[in-house]
Each structure stands twice: as C-alpha cells, then as structure tokens.
Amino acid sequence: MNDKSHVIKPLLGNSYPTAAYGRGVYIYDTDGRAYLDGCSGAVTANIGHGVQEIIQAMQAQAARISFTYRSQFTSEAAEALGAKLAQWAPGDLDYAFFVNSGSEATETALKIALQYWQEQGRPEKRMVLSRWMSYHGITLGALSMSGHVLRRKRFVPLLEDWPVVEPPYCYRCPFGKAYPSCKLACADGLEAALQRIGPDYVAAFIAEPIIGASGGAVTPPPGYYERIREICDRYEILLIVDEVMTGNGRTGKAFGIDHWGVVPDLMALGKGMSAGYTPIAATLVSARLIEVIQNGSRSIMAGHTFSANPQSAAVALAVMNYIETNDLIAQAAERGKQLHTGLKRLMQAHELIGDVRGMGLLCGLEFVQDRISKTPYPLQTCVTERVIEAAKRHGLLVYSAAGAINGQAGDSVIVAPPFTSTSDEITLLLERLDMALADVAAEI
Numbered sequence: 187m188n189d190k191s192h193v194i195k196p197l198l199g200n201s202y203p204t205a206a207y208g209r210g211v212y213i214y215d216t217d218g219r220a221y222l223d224g225c226s227g228a229v230t231a232n233i234g235h236g237v238q239e240i241i242q243a244m245q246a247q248a249a250r251i252s253f254t255y256r257s258q259f260t261s262e263a264a265e266a267l268g269a270k271l272a273q274w275a276p277g278d279l280d281y282a283f284f285v286n287s288g289s290e291a292t293e294t295a296l297k298i299a300l301q302y303w304q305e306q307g308r309p310e311k312r313m314v315l316s317r318w319m320s321y322h323g324i325t326l327g328a329l330s331m332s333g334h335v336l337r338r339k340r341f342v343p344l345l346e347d348w349p350v351v352e353p354p355y356c357y358r359c360p361f362g363k364a365y366p367s368c369k370l371a372c373a374d375g376l377e378a379a380l381q382r383i384g385p386d387y388v389a390a391f392i393a394e395p396i397i398g399a400s401g402g403a404v405t406p407p408p409g410y411y412e413r414i415r416e417i418c419d420r421y422e423i424l425l426i427v428d429e430v431m432t433g434n435g436r437t438g439k440a441f442g443i444d445h446w447g448v449v450p451d452l453m454a455l456g457k458g459m460s461a462g463y464t465p466i467a468a469t470l471v472s473a474r475l476i477e478v479i480q481n482g483s484r485s486i487m488a489g490h491t492f493s494a495n496p497q498s499a500a501v502a503l504a505v506m507n508y509i510e511t512n513d514l515i516a517q518a519a520e521r522g523k524q525l526h527t528g529l530k531r532l533m534q535a536h537e538l539i540g541d542v543r544g545m546g547l548l549c550g551l552e553f554v555q556d557r558i559s560k561t562p563y564p565l566q567t568c569v570t571e572r573v574i575e576a577a578k579r580h581g582l583l584v585y586s587a588a589g590a591i592n593g594q595a596g597d598s599v600i601v602a603p604p605f606t607s608t609s610d611e612i613t614l615l616l617e618r619l620d621m622a623l624a625d626v627a628a629e630i
C-alpha cells in the first residue's frame with residue numbers, strides 16, 4: 187500500500203485504523219481487529235452495522251432512481267419519509283425540510299425562524315439565543331448558535347455575537363444552587379436575557395434536550411423544558427429543539443423532548459435518522475409556521491442539491507421501519523437502564539469518574555481529579571484522550587465530549603451503543619471500559 191494518504195484526517199500525522207466492514211455492534215479493521223462500537227460512531231449507527239433490510243432497501247431504491255432534484259420532482263421515498271417523521275414527531279411538527287447534515291438542519295431551522303417573523307412584518311426579530319455548553323453544528327450559522335468554545339475559537343470574528351444563557355448543568359450549577367431549591371434559575375435565565383435584550387429582537391431559542399458533544403449527556407432537571415416553553419410563549423420566541431443526537435429513539439423515546447411532553451416549533455434531526463447508512467438530516471416544522479409561509483412568500487429560502495434525494499430518503503425510511511418492527515426504542519430504554527446501572531457501578535470502582543448521567547442509550551461520564559471538590563484535571567493531562575485510547579486498546583469505542591466549557595475543564599465521554607446491543611454486549615462494553623479506566627488511573 188502507498189504510505190502517503192491523500193485524505194485529511196482529524197489529526198494530521200496520526201494514523202487511523204482502516205475500517206474493513208461492520209457487523210452488528212462490531213467494526214472490523216483491515217488488520218482483523220474487532221472494535222465494540224460503544225458510541226455508535228458519532229452517536230449515529232443506532233441499529234448497528236450491516237443490517238440486511240437496510241442494504242436491500244438501498245439496492246431497491248438505487249435500481250429505481252437515486253437522484254432527483256427537489257425543484258423538479260418529489261419521490262415516493264421522500265413523501266413516505268416525511269409522513270413517517272410527522273407520525274413520530276410530537277404535536278403539529280408535520281412538515282419536513284430535508285438536508286444532509288445536522289449542521290444544515292439547525293441552520294435551516296434558524297433561517298425558517300427568521301423568515302417566519304419576516305413574513306409577519308417583524309424583520310427585527312433576528313437573533314437566536316442559545317446556551318453555553320451547546321453544539322449545533324460547524325457551519326457558520328450553526329456555529330453562531332453554538333456555545334462550544336473550542337470549535338468557535340478560530341472563527342469568532344465571522345460569527346454572530348448573539349447572547350447565550352447558562353446551561354442546565356446541575357453537576358456544576360452555574361448559579362451555585364441545587365435542584366429543587368434552585369427553582370430552575372437556569373431556565374429563568376432565558377427570561378432575564380429576553381428582558382435585557384428585548385424580545386422584539388429575538389427570533390428563537392435553540393437547545394439540545396440533552397447536551398451531547400459539549401458536555402457529555404448533560405440532562406436538565408425536571409420542569410426545565412416546561413418552563414422554557416412557557417417563557418418562549420410569553421415573549422413570542424420560537425423554540426428550536428436540536429435533536430440531532432437525541433432524536434430517533436436514542437434516549438428511549440422517539441425524541442428527547444418527549445421526556446418532558448413539550449412541543450417545539452422547529453426540530454433539527456440528523457445522525458440516527460439514517461443510522462449512518464447514508465447522509466440525510468431534516469428540519470421539522472410546525473404546521474403553524476408553514477401556514478404563515480404558505481400565506482406569504484410560499485418558498486423557504488434554504489435547500490441543497492442533495493435535499494430530499496430519493497436514495498437517502500429510502501434508507502432513512504427503512505431505518506425508521508426497522509426500528510418500529512423490532513421495537514428498538516423500547517429496547518434502547520431497557521438497555522439504557524442496564525448501561526446506566528453498570529456505569530454507576532464503575533463509578534464506585536473508579537475515583538476519576540465524577541458524574542454519570544444521561545437517558546436511555548445516551549450516557550455520559552465526567553472525569554475529575556477530586557470528587558468532593560469536583561476539581562477537573564488540567565488540560566495537559568488529556569484525560570478524555572487517554573480514556574478513548576485506552577478503551578480502543580481494549581477493543582472499545584467511546585466518544586469525546588470534552589473541551590467545550592472553556593477549552594480547559596470538562597473531561598467527559600459519551601457511551602452510546604447501538605439500540606440493537608444485546609444484554610451480553612452491554613456487559614462486555616462495561617468490562618472493557620472498566621479495564622480502560624483502570625489503565626488510565628494507573629497512567630496519571
């Protein structure tokens with residue numbers, strides 16, 4: 187093999203194993219090593235690898251037609267997928283705008299929110315508020331709404347300088363309080379921000395139901411989203427929920443926000459929507475918003491060449507059907523309990539685990555030097571990277587959720603295996619993680 191690679195990797199100069207094939211919860215490299223996919227790649231491969239039903243759906247659609255352009259044709263696959271999403275989604279989120287990545291899905295939500303107010307003669311409503319410790323994507327609009335310090339840093343001059351509010355991060359409450367005596371000060375922070383800025387200038391508020399990449403499955407306290415919805419309604423602000431990581435069954439319900447019975451105005455989907463079998467994502471839009479746009483300019487100013495292509499739509503539809511047929515959302519809830527209990531047990535054995543959190547099969551571990559004071563490790567100790575590398579040596583993949591808070595604190599990983607994991611595979615995952623954490627504790 188030619189030594190020189192022409193592919194730009196995340197870390198230039200590092201070597202990466204070459205994936206050969208995937209079966210179930212395992213990925214095999216070209217050297218014959220097997221990796222237990224403990225994080226579904228980037229919390230994406232929700233039904234595992236190599237599922238025959240999906241491969242057949244891919245082949246069947248490819249045999250008919252793979253590409254059509256959205257301004258020329260619709261397709262049976264895109265129509266059926268739109269209907270299926272409307273069926274799964276809460277409330278009146280009845281319409282889907284198809285895109286290709288989570289970043290495009292949140293950025294399209296931002297554009298639709300602005301357009302919604304413009305159509306009603308309120309163009310000054312154009313800011314989107316978000317939270318520190320959030321990640322909504324890497325394109326400039328999505329990054330403008332993201333409170334992920336490390337990912338923003340290089341591009342700050344290009345980003346909108348929109349205000350951010352404190353996250354519902356109970357482990358290190360930004361207000362130094364504790365639930366329930368805090369009375370949800372974090373949610374009320376949105377109201378305070380709106381009063382300061384003036385709601386006439388704000389189009390929307392965006393939030394991940396459970397904070398993923400920028401904190402490691404940070405789960406809000408009970409009542410948080412109900413309060414957020416009330417505040418949005420009171421000040422006429424649209425609520426955008428970013429379900430790119432939490433959606434399509436990951437947390438043990440169809441969507442993360444369903445845990446709190448709240449209906450957002452816009453919802454961004456990606457990742458698990460196609461379980462990684464093909465790139466596709468979507469912005470779900472409330473019927474009320476669509477009505478305003480239909481009575482106004484009639485066209486949403488967004489879209490990409492590959493939007494709603496029948497090939498990706500057929501794959502995502504097959505994935506949703508597979509999840510329904512095999513009752514995999516209930517399985518995610520069930521296996522999630524086993525995983526969470528197992529991680530809590532690991533916490534008893536490993537001092538460096540400061541917190542275990544999450545819902546369903548989206549679990550997070552935060553690492554600390556000292557449990558009582560919750561002192562983080564210094565950045566140069568690279569605890570997250572060490573855990574990921576040690577896990578890999580033991581044949582286990584976990585996902586980094588570090589570096590978001592201030593580029594220094596916040597060593598955490600996400601554990602999020604496929605919903606199809608068996609009970610034995612969850613046990614094996616925990617055993618391998620146990621060995622990896624012991625290695626890291628010995629190293630540092």
Ligand code: PMP
Pocket residue numbers: 228286287288289290292321322323324394398399428429430431432456457
């Ligand atoms: N939103 C959330 C909540 C995410 O976790 C991610 C990806 N980690 C994105 C948006 C961006 O998605 P993509 O990488 O597909 O652009």
